[in-house]
Amino acid sequence: MSFSAWLGLLAICCLGAMSPGPSLAMVVRHTLGGGRANGIVCAWAHSIGIGVYALVTLLGLAVLLKQAPLVFNGIAILGALYLAYIGVQALRSKGGMSDKLAAGKSTDWLTAARDGIAISLFNPKIMLFFLALFSQFVMVADELWGKSLIVLTPLVVDGLWYTLIAFLLSHKSVLPKLREKAALIDKLSGVVLILLAVRVLVTL
Numbered sequence: 093m094s095f096s097a098w099l100g101l102l103a104i105c106c107l108g109a110m111s112p113g114p115s116l117a118m119v120v121r122h123t124l125g126g127g128r129a130n131g132i133v134c135a136w137a138h139s140i141g142i143g144v145y146a147l148v149t150l151l152g153l154a155v156l157l158k159q160a161p162l163v164f165n166g167i168a169i170l171g172a173l174y175l176a177y178i179g180v181q182a183l184r185s186k187g188g189m190s191d192k193l194a195a196g197k198s199t200d201w202l203t204a205a206r207d208g209i210a211i212s213l214f215n216p217k218i219m220l221f222f223l224a225l226f227s228q229f230v231m232v233a234d235e236l237w238g239k240s241l242i243v244l245t246p247l248v249v250d251g252l253w254y255t256l257i258a259f260l261l262s263h264k265s266v267l268p269k270l271r272e273k274a275a276l277i278d279k280l281s282g283v284v285l286i287l288l289a290v291r292v293l294v295t296l
Contacts, residue, residue, distance in 0.1 A: 093229070093238030101229050101242065105249040108221060114175070114288045117281035118211045119254045121182070123261045124270050124277060125199040131258025133201045134208035139251030141212025146243045149222040150230055164216065165296050171214030172292040178207065179285030182278045216292060222246075 093101075115138055123131030212218055226242065233239045261270060270277065 093233045093235070093241055097229060097232050098241055098245070101226075101245050102249065104225055105246040106253075108246070109250045109253040114215070114281075114284050115211050115254070116257065117284045118207050119257050120261060120270075120277060121281050122199055122204040122207065123258045124267070124274060126201075126204060127267070128258055128262035130199055130201060130204040131262060132255050134204040135254030135258055136251045137205040137208030138212045138254060139247045141209045142218065142250045143243055143247030144213065145219050145222050146226065146246045148219065149226045150233075150239055150242050155223065168216040168292050168296055171216060172289040174210060174214050175285050175292070176289035178210075179282045179289060181282070182285065183282030215288065 119131055119134050119138070122134040229242055233242050261267065
């Protein structure tokens with residue numbers, strides 16, 4: 093892969109990572125509920141899911157899944173139901189960040205990691221994003237180094253971007269203000285997750 097091709101790949105990865113959506117909402121929630129460390133754990137767990145999709149696209153499995161609608165739709169439906177479940181829990185604030193903070197508790201690393209990887213792996217739109225935009229780079233990556241870049245670039249960019257978000261949100265001048273709005277953040281993230289689940293189901 094040439095340097096110019098990699099720059100194109102990097103630009104697409106940056107734009108994809110920086111687009112606001114449910115992934116951002118999840119990192120915000122775990123930074124709010126567990127501080128900087130939990131936000132970073134959530135960020136890199138999410139990036140592992142992104143790396144999995146990049147690898148799947150590279151190996152050609154994404155095309156295969158798209159040509160097997162029953163398998164693809166099954167994954168999409170399960171993912172949408174899980175996202176909707178998380179969204180409803182957040183909307184009701186049952187087990188949400190506002191309840192945990194009121195009880196003097198915080199989320200644990202395992203929950204942050206689980207939610208981070210789930211929000212990427214259970215969103216089939218991410219696979220379609222890779223399928224649509226990454227095929228051009230797969231074609232020019234004929235060496236091991238180029239193929240490695242196709243997987244590592246989106247993984248690292250995604251992890252670094254959401255790590256930056258976690259650092260900014262956990263600043264001592266920002267985090268207390270966020271925690272004052274914990275109930276509102278719970279509800280907003282719940283709405284975002286439910287809308288994503290509905291969108292996935294409607295567009296199958």
